[in-house]
Amino acid sequence: MSEYLVNIEHERLSFFTPAGEVKALNDVSIRIREGEVLGIVGESGSGKSVTAYSLMGLTAYPGKLLGGTLDFNGHRINDMTEKQMQKIRGNEVSIIFQDPMTSLNPVFTIGNQIREVLKLHTDKSKSEIQDRARELLQLVGINEPDRRLKQYPHELSGGMRQRVMIAIALACEPKLLIADEPTTALDVTIQAQILELMMELKDKLGMAIMMITHDLGVVASMCDHIAVMYAGNIVEYGETDDIFYNPKHEYTKGLLRSIPRMDSKEHERLVPIEGTPVDLLNPPKGCPFASRCDQCMRICLREKAPVTHFGETHYSTCWMNQKAELEGGKRQ
Amino acid sequence: MSEQLLKVEHLYQYFPAGGRGKNRKYVQAVDDVSLTIQKGETLGLVGESGCGKTTTGRSILRLYEPTKGRITYKNEVLFDSGNVPMMDESGQDILEGGKPKLGKKTAVNMKPYRREMQIVFQDPYASLDPRMTVGDIVGEALDIHHLTSSKKERYDKIQRLLECVGLNSEHANRYPHEFSGGQRQRVGIARALAVDPKFIVCDEPISALDVSIQAQVVNMFEDLQAQMGLTYLFIAHDLSVVKHISNRIGVMYLGKLVELADSYELIFHGVHPYTQSLVSAIPIADPKVARANKRIVLQGDVPSPLNPPSGCRFRTRCPYATARCAEEVPKWKEVSKGHFAACHKYD
Numbered sequence: 001m002s003e004y005l006v007n008i009e010h011e012r013l014s015f016f017t018p019a020g021e022v023k024a025l026n027d028v029s030i031r032i033r034e035g036e037v038l039g040i041v042g043e044s045g046s047g048k049s050v051t052a053y054s055l056m057g058l059t060a061y062p063g064k065l066l067g068g069t070l071d072f073n074g075h076r077i078n079d080m081t082e083k084q085m086q087k088i089r090g091n092e093v094s095i096i097f098q099d100p101m102t103s104l105n106p107v108f109t110i111g112n113q114i115r116e117v118l119k120l121h122t123d124k125s126k127s128e129i130q131d132r133a134r135e136l137l138q139l140v141g142i143n144e145p146d147r148r149l150k151q152y153p154h155e156l157s158g159g160m161r162q163r164v165m166i167a168i169a170l171a172c173e174p175k176l177l178i179a180d181e182p183t184t185a186l187d188v189t190i191q192a193q194i195l196e197l198m199m200e201l202k203d204k205l206g207m208a209i210m211m212i213t214h215d216l217g218v219v220a221s222m223c224d225h226i227a228v229m230y231a232g233n234i235v236e237y238g239e240t241d242d243i244f245y246n247p248k249h250e251y252t253k254g255l256l257r258s259i260p261r262m263d264s265k266e267h268e269r270l271v272p273i274e275g276t277p278v279d280l281l282n283p284p285k286g287c288p289f290a291s292r293c294d295q296c297m298r299i300c301l302r303e304k305a306p307v308t309h310f311g312e313t314h315y316s317t318c319w320m321n322q323k324a325e326l327e328g329g330k331r332q
Numbered sequence: 333m334s335e336q337l338l339k340v341e342h343l344y345q346y347f348p349a350g351g352r353g354k355n356r357k358y359v360q361a362v363d364d365v366s367l368t369i370q371k372g373e374t375l376g377l378v379g380e381s382g383c384g385k386t387t388t389g390r391s392i393l394r395l396y397e398p399t400k401g402r403i404t405y406k407n408e409v410l411f412d413s414g415n416v417p418m419m420d421e422s423g424q425d426i427l428e429g430g431k432p433k434l435g436k437k438t439a440v441n442m443k444p445y446r447r448e449m450q451i452v453f454q455d456p457y458a459s460l461d462p463r464m465t466v467g468d469i470v471g472e473a474l475d476i477h478h479l480t481s482s483k484k485e486r487y488d489k490i491q492r493l494l495e496c497v498g499l500n501s502e503h504a505n506r507y508p509h510e511f512s513g514g515q516r517q518r519v520g521i522a523r524a525l526a527v528d529p530k531f532i533v534c535d536e537p538i539s540a541l542d543v544s545i546q547a548q549v550v551n552m553f554e555d556l557q558a559q560m561g562l563t564y565l566f567i568a569h570d571l572s573v574v575k576h577i578s579n580r581i582g583v584m585y586l587g588k589l590v591e592l593a594d595s596y597e598l599i600f601h602g603v604h605p606y607t608q609s610l611v612s613a614i615p616i617a618d619p620k621v622a623r624a625n626k627r628i629v630l631q632g633d634v635p636s637p638l639n640p641p642s643g644c645r646f647r648t649r650c651p652y653a654t655a656r657c658a659e660e661v662p663k664w665k666e667v668s669k670g671h672f673a674a675c676h677k678y679d
Contacts, residue, residue, distance in 0.1 A: 043542045043543065159633055187380035187634075188571070188613045189610060189629075190378070190380075191615070191635070192612075192613035193631075195615075196627070214542065214543055215543075215615060216617040217572075217614065220619045221616070221617065244617070244619050245619075246385070259543065260575065261618075262571075262575065262599065262616060269554070270547040272547030273548075276540070309602040
């Protein structure tokens, strides 16, 4: 077994729509160690969720894996049948979705939905399952579990529903929890509760978390490593401090400049990233960010930038990092 | 001192929610909110979903008829239910012979005022008619108020407006579905600007946009304000954006305004426990600061506005709540100059 819990290498994935091939992922590589928190940051349509779903074998119909290998906990996801996948899903890897309003089934009680996971993946008896369901609700901080188990999702608030989602996801103590924008639909004070809970449970159960979000503030406090995605590419990857204090890709820099800072005293003007996200139906030939980049050079439009490594884990794909070498080369 | 543009006194907005006669229940969406907006300033309004910030914005424009209250725009009373006390500059009720001074019952025709007071809606996908071209969406306001005398003038004005919000003049013939979220929001803003308003209620105009696009739209709001001398009521739940754009910020909780102060003062020296927890709950995009930051994590959820807690509405989640908080509604007081709060801790 490798040292990584998740090892995705050179994944390429496209959606074949009537309008043409949408290249959702271009050469994405991700590694997560056991017990590590990886944040994936990017705009909508940058491929964050697609990466996570493909790891769970949940790529939707027109989507097709075109290349690369996905390894998870000793399984090669590429070669697995749906039946084998079902054994892993919910057991070794689970997911919590963005919208707790729609991801619970409205016609079943909370208890029903928690027990379902346990029935599928364990051979516990009925009363053991009931005890475990009660225990899970307590674990995620829901009072009066006996009453709650009999309630339907509409009787709970958004924060409560997200707690129930987490309880379902953790029912079998997975090795990896994928959190797909778990707090985007929630209010700030509830967001703080849920993030706190996730970190607490991570320490208690020792699972790894893949945290998908567009909010740089969320990843700053939680994650060990961060991957920044843009138009189906990982444009920068590194430890949290590297990304925030020593960003190497122009997109990461732009993203950090464009968010309002709480600690600024004077009124500063925001520096937005101009332009609009790329159309994945016709991705540009060179760097996907070139059309919005204010440091864009001629080579950026022609060719994809190679990976530049800055440390053990920190890397980025930007021609600016190669500039010194390129200019040096010219002079010779 | 700058000129006062809008004054809202004791605004109440209750919505009926089931029950008959005596048993009729009401959602107390806005409960006794009073605020003033100076000319040329941006007043931010923050709070969690369901706290009544959008309802406040809409009631001020009388898109909902307020249950009770008085709204004064440029010294003209737009609406007065006739049963709420008048307020002086410092937010205290004016007394006349021991009794609060009341106003005369009024409800003016809003049409002439609609030219001056406009709104930009939250969802750029739902607030544009899919069957109208962008040119017609922007031009509709011009037609209603008879602002242009010829087709040529109307056409030129629409072109100017679209350029003003950073769209191309060719965009006028296209339909909303051909635009991205950020561009649609620009159309919504162009529509609001069409009648040369003085005051715009911005109802969560950037929450539906991507992070990299948000900054573009925020900058545009600031540019337009500088160019046209606009006044904004900026409603949002994202405190970091509100802090960036606003001169003053009001914090709402369950239909009540709990604190109002200069942006800087409110963020760094907020006195109300709810403001403090709201500020500390904002995720900070700086790992070192974020790790050092001790969050005040509130327990529980926001109670139902159908049946709000007695006394101070925040008491069920407040870490400092005492017996008094359950009995008495805290008064709206000036804690330091221009800094108002409603909390028993500051008596």
